Amino acid sequence: MNAPISSPVSSPALTKNQNLVFDVLTRAEAPMSAYTILDKLRDHGFRAPLQVYRALDKLTEFGMVHRLESLNAFVACAHRESECCGAGHGHGTVAFAICESCGHVSEFHDHQVDHRLSDWAKSKGFKPAKTTIEIRGLCEACAA
Amino acid sequence: MNAPISSPVSSPALTKNQNLVFDVLTRAEAPMSAYTILDKLRDHGFRAPLQVYRALDKLTEFGMVHRLESLNAFVACAHRESECCGAGHGHGTVAFAICESCGHVSEFHDHQVDHRLSDWAKSKGFKPAKTTIEIRGLCEACAA
DNA sequence: ATGGCACACGTTATAGCATAACGCAATTGA
DNA sequence: TCAATTGCGTTATGCTATAACGTGTGCCAT
Ligand SMILES: [Zn+2]
Ligand SMILES: [Zn+2]
Ligand SMILES: [Zn+2]
Ligand SMILES: [Zn+2]
Numbered sequence: 001m002n003a004p005i006s007s008p009v010s011s012p013a014l015t016k017n018q019n020l021v022f023d024v025l026t027r028a029e030a031p032m033s034a035y036t037i038l039d040k041l042r043d044h045g046f047r048a049p050l051q052v053y054r055a056l057d058k059l060t061e062f063g064m065v066h067r068l069e070s071l072n073a074f075v076a077c078a079h080r081e082s083e084c085c086g087a088g089h090g091h092g093t094v095a096f097a098i099c100e101s102c103g104h105v106s107e108f109h110d111h112q113v114d115h116r117l118s119d120w121a122k123s124k125g126f127k128p129a130k131t132t133i134e135i136r137g138l139c140e141a142c143a144a
Numbered sequence: 145m146n147a148p149i150s151s152p153v154s155s156p157a158l159t160k161n162q163n164l165v166f167d168v169l170t171r172a173e174a175p176m177s178a179y180t181i182l183d184k185l186r187d188h189g190f191r192a193p194l195q196v197y198r199a200l201d202k203l204t205e206f207g208m209v210h211r212l213e214s215l216n217a218f219v220a221c222a223h224r225e226s227e228c229c230g231a232g233h234g235h236g237t238v239a240f241a242i243c244e245s246c247g248h249v250s251e252f253h254d255h256q257v258d259h260r261l262s263d264w265a266k267s268k269g270f271k272p273a274k275t276t277i278e279i280r281g282l283c284e285a286c287a288a
Numbered sequence: 289a290t291g292g293c294a295c296a297c298g299t300t301a302t303a304g305c306a307t308a309a310c311g312c313a314a315t316t317g318a
Numbered sequence: 319t320c321a322a323t324t325g326c327g328t329t330a331t332g333c334t335a336t337a338a339c340g341t342g343t344g345c346c347a348t
Binding site: 108124135137143 | 213214239241243244250252254256257260261264265268269270271272273274275276277278279280281282283284287
């Protein structure tokens with residue numbers, strides 16, 4: 001009993017560890033580092049960072065979790081279904097606004113930014129694989 | 145004899161350590177991690193990471209060096225003088241295209257992307273402090 | 289001048305993030 | 319049945335970054 005298991009919420013069926021990690025991230029109000037996730041899951045049998053990183057790798061691959069490069073941390077995807085382009089998951093480039101005071105993260109997508117960047121790439125013969133856009137600052141509530 | 149020293153190339157006068165770190169980065173053809181820089185400077189008396197990080201902090205503050213968040217590495221600023229907005233240094237948001245094969249980095253600026261992102265921020269009441277834009281992929285030469 | 293301040297520097301220790309390398313177990317599909 | 323694939327668990331290690339301490343120097347107001 002090791003392979004994927006029925007999943008209540010995801011596109012591909014998730015394994016037990018993947019579900020646990022995803023649940024923790026989904027409940028979180030701010031990005032979490034892999035080690036913070038590990039601590040949250042010690043009661044569920046997690047003992048080593050690799051258990052977390054392996055789950056995160058898969059979840060990221062599925063598009064259900066995003067890594068915030070400027071924070072070395074992870075968030076559950078906050079895309080609304082019925083987003084403009086390509087419904088469901090498998091979305092393209094996305095941007096994050098990260099509040100440095102309360103930790104809240106807003107995930108959004110902007111076509112024009114996307115196009116502008118890929119136009120630049122095309123004009124330079126650059127083949128993009130993954131694009132990171134992260135705005136650090138203060139959210140409305142914290143900027144008061 | 146500890147304070148800033150005449151500098152051949154910079155806006156603010158750099159200290160000895162800052163000059164050494166900046167020179168290493170300027171000669172490099174790819175981003176360097178702090179520890180790689182440290183190794184390059186052992187012959188010049190560097191013994192500890194902090195010596196590098198402190199210099200990098202200042203150089204970044206001066207706008208002479210950029211940190212690549214998705215790489216945990218640093219590059220010398222490649223802005224042409226006579227760039228569109230705000231001549232000299234002290235530039236605004238900048239984007240990077242990073243080749244995952246050869247390590248080459250292109251630094252560029254796009255007004256429309258900038259405006260688009262700050263419009264989003266304004267509409268949400270978000271106060272941006274620092275924006276990161278990094279495109280990972282293959283440069284023209286490596287995409288062949 | 290002299291005391292206080294700001295700042296760069298050097299060192300040691302520690303914290304935080306991520307992966308290598310091993311072996312085992314279960315699933316899948318030739 | 320047998321190989322290939324994938325997930326899992328463990329131990330060890332490596333890489334990235336900062337805390338905390340003390341030193342020396344230039345500067346400036348007193
Ligand atoms: Zn998403
Ligand atoms: Zn906030
Ligand atoms: Zn620059
Ligand atoms: Zn290349």
